[in-house]
Amino acid sequence: MKKIYSEKISKSILLLFVQLFVSVLFSLAFAQPKRILHGEVRSVANGSHMAGVSVAVKGTVLNTLTDREGRFSILVEQEKGTLLFSHVGYVTKEVNYEDLSRVLEVSMEYAESALEEVEVVSTGYFQIPKERATGAFSVLNADLLDRSPSMNILERMEGLTSSLQFNRKDATNERRTESEIRIRGVSSINSDTSPLIILDEFPYEGDITSINPENIESITILKDAAASSIWGARAGNGVIVITTKKGSFNSKQKINYESRFLFINKPDMYYDKQRLPSQTVLEIEDRLFDQKIHTKQDRLALPYYVDLKFQLQDGLITKDEFDRERLRLENIDVRDEANRYLYRNGVQYLNNLGFSGGSSTHRYNVNISHSKEKRAIIGDDNDRIVLDFSNGFNLWKGAGLQLSGGYSQQKKSGNGVSLSELTTGGIGVVSTYTQLKNEVGYLPIVRDYNWTYVNSAESNGLMDWRYYPLAERELIDKTSQINYLRFSPQFTYDFLKDWHVRINYQYQQSTNSGINHYGKDSYYVRNMVNRFTQQDGTRIIPHGDILNYAMRGQQKTQALRFQLGYNTVWKDKHQLNALMGTERREGIFENEPSIWVYDYDPDLRLGTAQFDFTKYYPNRPAGGGRVPGDNLGTQKNVDRDISYYSNLSYSYDGRFVLTNSLRWDASNLFGVKTNQKGVPLWSIGGAWNMDRELFLAESIFSRLKLRATYGVSGNVNKNVSAYPTVSYGTNVETNLPMAALSSVGNPSLRWEKVKTTNLGLDLGLDLGLGQKLHGSVDYYIKKGEDLLGLDYMDPTSGISGALRQMVNYANIETKGLDVDLTFHKNFSNLKWTTNVLGSIVNNRITHYSTNDNLKATAYLLGVGTAPPKSDKPVDILYALPWRGLSPENGLPLVLIDGEQSSDYNNYVNNFPVDDLIDVGVTVPRYHGFLRTSIAWKSLEIGGMVSWKGGYKYRKNSMMPGGEYQGNGQHHMDYFKRWEKPGDEKNTFVPAVTDKYSSPLANAYRYAEVLVEPATNIRWEDLILSYNYSILSNKLRGKVGFMVRNLGIIWKQSKSDEDPDQPYAIYSRPREFNINIQIQF
């Protein structure tokens, strides 16, 4: 086995060496030309050497490009002449030459408005001019990323590049923006589908919010295999390469200050339709009470009104008192209470200060940012400090050292109580007629146990057992902290003209910790004390503060990379860039035990933990339990990877480009046979810069390039194993070590592979009259093969519940088209720019070999996604047919074998799977953005509109009998329900039933009638900005104003929900942002 393994390695090494030697041979085979002009190109802005500048002899087809050092050598026919220098983003320059023996020094100026895309693509391993790239890349520069005020760098990318999708279909908007990010759809079914994030050349292992978006120089999105196979086995879902600001040599010190203020509208609690007015809720509860569906038990929380009815029934209150209370409840709505006491307008402040500059031997960039956030939920605050630094040194000729790193600290307090957190044990959602505060003060609400029981606590010798949600917010202190530290030195060394070595090291450390402090008067403490008060009145838990240190987790990652590169240009026409390298990574995740301190005195900082944590105490009102104690189980995960890689790019005459990358990845994947630990991945690509051809020399095409790539990258799934594996823990019953089966093993386990073909066209058109159009179109096919999938198995095998079996059986194919076009027009002082992004993406499972005898209900009830099926998309949504409501009883009409029936159980549970209606997908098939701006002198106004289409969602509604399932099942559709014969002509909402039957509810809930088309056009934002420059350009800056989430302009469905997030508790609130930039 070992032999096979080392043979594989030697094969990969051999291949790498062959590549390297081929490149060496090339360099030796060609001798120097005769009439040559040498030169060097620098940028005026910062004095740095400019690579990839196109150099052409005017009036001829002779041309070349500058190398990494900005140097060029060009074959000329005449002793004197003119050279043309061009580079995107810079003003094209003509320079006359007279003396061939002198090195020509040329400096280029940055174009006033760098409208065209940034030229340099950064893959994290190397940078190349976009001209020489064959893959599908998108580059976002700092200016673009500045558009959005979001403190999360990923969110800032929304709407800036095609193929990137933010999917919010399951978002509730309550605590954080939960969105799934997809680059070009999906390439896996059960493994991670999130893209790989690279920060300054290494995979990022911290919390995404620990990155300061203000200090980002650029982001490159690697979409196809030529781009991503360089990142190997983790790159199947695309790669986002984030590069921080670095400063430049020979530049003056710049100080950059930026301040942002973001105001977020208070959320609208009435958005969610899953509540009924109090009056209706009381009527429903009257009906349910009369049916005696409630039993009164000490341990069981009943809705407050139901308890009131019991009190009336038991003669504890008079009819008069009851009526008065009912009247009071009718006029309360918990959503008003929430609006008043639980939510507020959110605000965010951000202050950012950066220094950068450099001498000939040193460059630096230091950036510090502080932000404060007050979220919409009162009590939820966030405070973040991020410090980034980067120092570059020219050690000696050719040798450079760069020391960069960062530190970030986030403190979050999570004391807020949201409306959905006012849950009630036994009822679920809090009753609509709940009041939180009145003239007198905070009010208690029903929580864990029976209301009468709770109220009698004090007379039973217990502590006050009532729960006051608003007081609780002040009595507990829950804080969590995220610290992130990064240090990455890099040594570069250029030698022998064409060669360079790079050694990179990186250390990352990310720590999560949390402290929960419960004050002695908090409900949390009182509840614990009361629950554990024994029958004779002795207290097990003392009445004092409780302090809980939550489990602290730490992730440490180290990586070391050696890379050798060879770049050469010969005969002016041939350019070769080759590099090879090796990398090792180790990531260690460890967590520390959680600690509980009872009877804690915050002044003395003393407490106790002297309890018998193994003892079971009878609890009030029922049951028993242990005193919550330290969780001493610790965990340690170690991930190790080794990679070898090489990359080769050859271009001929700037016209033809060939690229190739090769990579071998291995990791300590658990329980995999050694010879399956590694996987070879590769790509090839070609491009033709047609604009360099003579036949297009004088045409309107400033750029025309055809690209094609093909390659293989992968996905990692760490939850599978070739052998049976068990996971250790401690059995709380016996305190003995116990082992749970985590996998029964799968001897034929393989790595998932993603094969991508990409065809692309880049174009630039100079339409005259100051009109320019440029952009790109890409068509791709992504094939995920050997994908791991759940094996639906007979539970008799023992595989059921949490124990699941994964096998490599599935294939998936994603096809798509990405279009990115920018149109630009100048009229004297007016500049108009419009950017259109459009993507089409469709996936289809092409092979799924598991038993597809699943019942129809499995396809309908599936949480999130339906079970995968061959020839269907991953995101498919199924529905039952809809035949309207019965005129007799207002229940859904259903057919079994063509016969009308009321046997819903038989109908739903034996529904033929083939008859399920494939209503569409839950993720947009088409999406696009339109961004436009008009600038007049220094004033700019712009906005963005988004469009998503070709997808569906299943909306909520009133379920017949749903009220028997608790308050959470209410819905405003109650008022549209069938009430009398004839109503079926005007409504599809069924009648109310006198009991709950899940098949009946499902016959409606999953019917086609509740599926809505989600296509919508949305006005995302509006921007107004003014660029100012005073003191003869010494002080420059920008003042900007922005409004976000302006709302839906048009949607296909007439239903009320936001089709992008149909289950949200409230829609994304509108945001107002003001920002001020000062640079001097």
Next chain:
Amino acid sequence: MLSIAGQENLTSTFRFNFSYWNNIRENDMDILYNHRTSNYIHMKKIAYFFASLLLLACNDKFLDIKSESNLVIPNTVEDLQAMMNHHIMFNGVCTELGTIGSDEFTVSDGGLKSLSVPWQRNGYIWADDVYEGQPIADWNNAYQRILYCNIALERLDKINIGKQDSELVNRVRGNALFYRAYSHYLLQQAFGKPYSKDSAPQDLGISLKLESDVTLRSKRSTVEETYKAILADLHGALELLPLKSDNRYTASKSAVFALFAKIYLEMGDYQGALQSAEKCLDIHGDLLDFNTISPELLIPFPRKPLENPEIIYYASMMPSAVLTTAYSISEELLELYDKENDLRKDIYFMTESGGRTIFRGSYLGLGNGVYFVGLATDEIYLIQAECLARLGRDSDARAVLSDFLRNRIKSEVSIRLPEEGELLSFILGERRRELIFRGTRWTDLRRLNQEQRHNKVLKREVEGTVYTLEPNSKKYTWPIPDAAVQFSDIVQNER
């Protein structure tokens, strides 16, 4: 060897380069570029440099580290023992279906409406479709437990056993065999046809799983094959296990004998059941005198199994909503107690403020709808008494019974046993009074149905409709879960 040589080269390359470059002034660069010889020297150095880097990275051991500290391939006897300590071995022993189908409790109409779990609503009225396509723990957990046992048994065979391990090996093997037998037994009580000597060779039992291969297609064995396999496993376990378990969570000879007694009784082999019961009680025959238990306590029995002398093998059922908040102990059952003198009435039951009578006397020492369903001496004494009575040894039966009842009846009262001829009925009544929510009632109903004089028709009234379960009804065998039928050759039970 190679990598050491490589490292030396690495350092020398660096040293060479540094000194070399330091000696060159910037203007000399052009000369250097054209200097072929030095170029070659450098090529060679670079080749060495990279070869050494690659060799450094090729270190095989770097990848051999375990990725997750608490994840292992079960390769040692200790690992397999830890598997046998898992929760599902004794906490997931589900007898929920049988308990729901029996006559120990009633549910009000409103209570029934509040239940969201389909088999609880449907099982209570013995409906045709019980699960509505949902998975059912009574089946799934038992087979997962069997999978653990099969993996443990197979891996034990593979592990090279040293002498010092043999006792531990025996214990693990014995436990695995016991758990497998016990799980098959519980499955048979719910999903296999009731045992009847004449038709057992044809009647459908359960799917026997004696191998861990999850890809094998399941099919049903006959009732006879099922019992044969269960008894074979128990015989195997008997040899390997200690007399008593030191924590009661694991199996022991006494537990094996107790299970033998239950199975033989069910099969109508009263001689075999009697012998097993006696052997069990020889090892472990302690009883808890209820006169020492305070009925004032919210939870009268101790939580730790070692503190209750009656517990032979500790097992509990999964929490069940219907058995937590919706049920009320049936009036008919409460009528069976001697209100004056039977200590169990007050210790076992409590009437809540809402009027519901709940059972608080589980040997688990916990409320929360989780009940003790393991093996305890009280049941074995009752088996012994029943077998003696059935074998015509009435006076022996009376002796056993009065010894037993001395621990259940107020100590100041003398024990009076019924007349001749009514002894067996009295013992069967005693089983009802003693074994509440123990998962035994369903098995007893299935068994006693076959004797006409002990027949009983079960009745439920829900919203004015009366549902009945006739003796020997097909509904005494619960349907096989839908998923199990779909993916296998398992034949569904008729309803």
